[in-house]
Amino acid sequence: IVVALTEGLVADIAKGSNLQLLGTYVASSLCWAISAGAKNEKIKSVDDLKGATFAVSRYGSGSHLMAGVLASQQGWGKDAVKFKVVGAFKALRDSVNSQDTDVFMWEHFTTKPFHDSKEVKRVGEIYTPWPCFMLAARSDVAKAKAAAFKSVLAAVGEAAEIFHRESKTMPKFISENYKLKLEDAEKWYQGVNIVATPVIPAEAIKKALEALQSSGVLTPSNYAKPKPLEEFVFKELASLSDSKLLPSPKPIVVAYWKIRGLSAPLRMMCSYANCNWTSVDYPAKMNEDGTVNKECWFVHAKPKILPKCPVLNLPYVVDPASGEVITQTVACILYLAQKLNLQGPDTSTVGLAKMMQLVCEAQDLRNAGVKAFYGRGDPDSYMKGSMPNHYSKFEAWLKGTSSTFLLADTPTAPDFHFWEMVDQNERFAVEMKTDSFLKPYPNIAKYHKDFMALPELKGYFSGPFYQYDCNNPHAKYPMPYKA
Ligand SMILES: N[C@@H](CCC(=O)N[C@@H](CS)C(=O)NCC(=O)O)C(=O)O
Incomplete structure (x- = not known):
């Protein structure tokens, strides 16, 4: 069973992998911070990013896809941003500081210590317009182990409830384990909604598909014919809902x-x-x-x-x-x-x-x-x-x-x-x-x-x-x- 970014899973399934979704893991959206080199005077805000080169960890990663979503939200047109694959988090920071690339996108709270230390400069943010993490598995394995999967998923759901119930101790635990300031861990804890439920909003898959298409991750050659939404879901264990309650992109x-x-x-x-x-x-x-x-x-x-x-x-x-x-x-x-x-x-x-x-x-x-x-x-x-x-x-x-x-x-x-x-x-x-x-x-x-x-x-x-x-x-x- 995998927990992964919704857009990554949806892209994979659309392209024909044998994965299927088992549920929504985190119902809230993920805030991606946009960071530029500390000394880059040319980039001060999102308005300066049309035509910019985005450093990405790999094609199809969140850092790549969300840049495409940003360009389409800003109405910049399809080819308004360029990409360069540079590798993981440190490589991304180094790349914008050497001004080999202009900006990169990474999750807000994990980037924040590097904003606070002024290693890189925060110039904006973007929120995923869908629940940010889903649960998935290979459908043949899910079929063979359906009963065991059901128990595992129920236990994960219970753990999620405990996580939210333990509101007094959890932020401290997170701050110590992930080296975040206590106030940042508190903010993250307040905003995150781990649900681990076998229900997936159809709207989430639709929105992710739209973004994947408009950012060019899904193309007529790798996603020729629209796949029915039901086929994204492992229906013995999970179901689609028509709830419109997607996470708000902004609070x-x-x-x-x-x-x-x-x-x-x-x-x-x-x-x-x-x-x-x-x-x-x-x-x-x-x-x-x-x-x-x-x-x-x-x-x-x-x-x-x-x-x-x-x-x-x-x-x-x-x-x-x-x-x-x-x-x-x-x-x-x-x-x-x-x-x-x-x-x-x-x-x-x-x-x-x-x-x-x-x-x-x-x-x-x-x-x-x-x-x-x-x-x-x-x-x-x-x-x-x-x-x-x-x-x-x-x-x-x-x-x-x-x-x-x-x-x-x-x-x-x-x-x-x-x-x-x-x-x-x-x-x-x-x-x-x-x-x-x-x-x-x-x-x-x-x-x-x-x-x-x-x-x-x-x-x-x-x-x-x-x-x-x-x-x-x-x-x-x-x-x-x-x-
Ligand atoms: N009928 C209004 C009453 C609102 C009201 O009286 N607001 C008071 C505080 S309880 C205030 O200080 N308003 C600020 C303002 O007038 O700009 C409501 O129910 O919201």
Whole structure:
């Protein structure tokens, strides 16, 4: 059984090898850093690479193919880049430093130590638009050993789960074993999604085939007739899916104040889906005179983004594919729900409307709570009026459903918004030195506990975002984390 770059396997199978895919190993994309010689003044960014010579380890390698993908993404045309085979990683670095070639591409984190030491210069990056590693085997061997393969693949799947579950120890282990800075190992660990599943998105094979053709690795002479996608897969053990959830080529950006506030549901949705995402957090600070300083957003960041979205507010989400900016919490939740497949089981018009009615109900609860938290409303009327009013509705909803969460046994979009408010209210109870608000609501209490036990959110709950204050520092109750 082999684990290899998706594009390499797809190329091999397309050309007629007897390999077949057994599953997706890493569902996230791979970031290829583009590096030039440290002293090469002519190359500063990707814009300078049209016509450049790319050093590659061998023809058909990732370093070769991704240069072709870059050229086609940039619209440079087929022969706009040249290639020279120079060998492995050190040879690639030496080649750009002697300016025998202009640039080379190599995986981001393994190249980073050489960027940090300034041996080579980073001039850009490109992400594979498909899950980056697949599992494969020779089909005759897979056929002969199908039962054993099945057990091996199940064990690999289990190991992948352990890898993601051990979020406290894994980054340190990786940093020590692969000689990466701890912060880099943490970043890699956060972004990688090892799934080891026997399911392969058909779209991944299609996209890799397109790239292989447009970069000239597959030609009419070595790939004359399109091969049906089913033939790429060893169907006794693996299947094709029509999921559109390919890794985002760039991370989804979720931006907000450096607090939980309205952004926590968005951050949790991304963490839960384990997608390629990043959080941009603007810190509001208190001035000595007791006023609040929000310059980092209003003065420095907002004016630059405003032309893209005249109704811009915090939070906002940036679509990685188009660069579109989406603002308003409810719209951001809807966007992420669709992008991350968290809309719930019923995606008909009625199903989606029912899903959104719960999101909006949670938003009403949020709007009532925030008045009390920031001292614009009476805490008592929140605790004794609007909060119980909303809680009774959700309690009745949960009582009336047989599912663990609002719409299914796994969390969907409204759960992230509602759960967050339940949890923030529990912090408010601590501030107000009162009992848990959940005592009269057994169904919400169980729901709150079940959500917190989700293995997919273990990293989130032990990580920094959950430990942020709930509110900005000028709030009457900032509601800090208490372990
Ligand atoms: N209805 C909006 C409210 C957004 C909002 O009030 N954002 C506040 C923080 S909670 C803010 O500081 N916005 C920054 C701005 O106005 O640019 C939503 O749900 O997203």
